[in-house]
Amino acid sequence: MNEKYIAYLRVSTKEQGRSGLGLEAQKRDINLFISNYASEGDLLETYTDVVSGSNSSRQALTEAITRAKQLNATLIVSKLDRLSRKVSFVATLMEDKTLKLKVASMPNADKFQLHIYAALAEQERDFISMRTKAALAAKKASGAVLGGLRDKTNARNKASREYADIYAMEMWRNIYPMRQAKLSYREIANRLNRLGITTQRGRQFEAQTIKNIERRATS
Template identity: 55%
Template structure:
């Protein structure tokens, strides 16, 4: 089985530090080692650009090589391709392109499409919740002007996103903990399932504990 690996990070800093790329490379290698018997990686491509931008030269090269070589395009997570469900749907409709997502090794094209749509809905909800939080802050008399405005906006947006994510993931954490799993084991399971934290990162024992504390009555 031949694979073309595509990776994407949003900022130059992530690209230079390797932090974002290291995590993607880890997930891709886990997929190849555990779900593929015999494989060869015939190309690796990386873009440093926002997931909202569809015009990505390295992705274009990766897709062309995959189709030309009858290889599978492999990404670590679906949002590395794009954050737009319409763009992902276009790729999935291409009969000459085979696509695999490392973090969802058994998912077929239909399941990936549904996941992309749900992820986009969640991002849209977070955006609306953030705007509502800013409106509430203004009603409480918070001064949103000049440099203070930017600071308050960031703080309110971060809190709103953290609250939403905590509400979303807490039932799973609660279920894992009820089974006797430790904070560390719970974090590992959330990472295995491909569930991100509010900041889009990996889970650790400390972040699981923070969610539990945030949701405590």
Template identity: 50%
Template sequence: MKQFVVYYRVSTRRQGDSGLGLDAQRRDIDLYLDTYAEVPFEVIGEFTDMKSGKDDDRPELWKAIDLAEKTGATLLVAKLDRLSRKVAFIANVMDRKRLDLKVSSMPHADKFQLHIYAALAEQEREFISLRTKQALAPLKGTGKLGGNRGNIDKANEAARTTADAHAAKVMDTIKPLRDAGRTLQQIANTLNRSGVTTARGGKWYPTTVKNVLARV
């Protein structure tokens, strides 16, 4: 059976608490597993760091890598920048001979292609940063640098409300199965066979069942 170790990274505590950063990554992970993974498969571990992409101190990442190498599982991330925004850091991870790495958003890319993409993405970020600084320079001191934090907060709250409502609804099915000792995979299989979808209209996996249990 094909095994995966999933790694997530959110940049800030606010992103982690809101769930939006993680939700997007979980969506991409689920899409990869549903579309590209060999069947049957098993997710044997999930790890999450709350660190900036520029921070090399990633205790959960190294735990994920260690588990993947010990078991022969594939390390799966939603996007390459979840590993790091530094080319050197990414190269160091990909140089590990015993590590098999897959990126959901680039399902067919090999390590060489991922390395090239990381280098190009770093150049693009540097250019965008320079362009943004030049665009904002004339506005300094004019009082026109305000943001749309209010709208973002409202969107975050709406997303949380929707997710909470769906979780409460499916718990009527999940809780009895969990109380009966069913595994997360067995619960996911039951929900899929019953035609119950996730909050995003997708299929259930152990990770999505776990997320609902944690939310409720």
């Protein structure tokens, strides 16, 4: 008997148009999993949360989990961060013996591996954030002005470039080993996106983004 699946999608209103996070992209990943590891009839139902900045409720997730248990089906998401970026929340789901879980972008990962991945991703995000903030603080302490110059366009643009340079150098520390391992720009972008790491503007990485960071950091 084939495994049955309940799909869960989540997007914030500001993410809907962004590649890698939009509803269509999530549906694509889940359908790709179903087409390769199951069959069309095995995807029973789909639940979707659209979460705005003022509303963090995830009623659809609760319903999807309940339904998956009722039908003895597997809850499937496109990426682990669609459940949550908080390892504590992911850990709670992993410890639920009555819930079966699958991540489409990591089709062979079991619950134990997903738990470890969530923890590593959270550590990576926290460390990149701390390191970037420390670099910016050091730059500001040295006398650089990093923003707030609305009436001085040239100074504001200079501050923006300085911030971009700092961000590029910090990100390059993570990207460089992957480039040394001969990963393509697209492969690196996908790996960072799976970790839930975002660009300087809070968006998903594209191959061109990685290329731009490399050029800025090595020029």
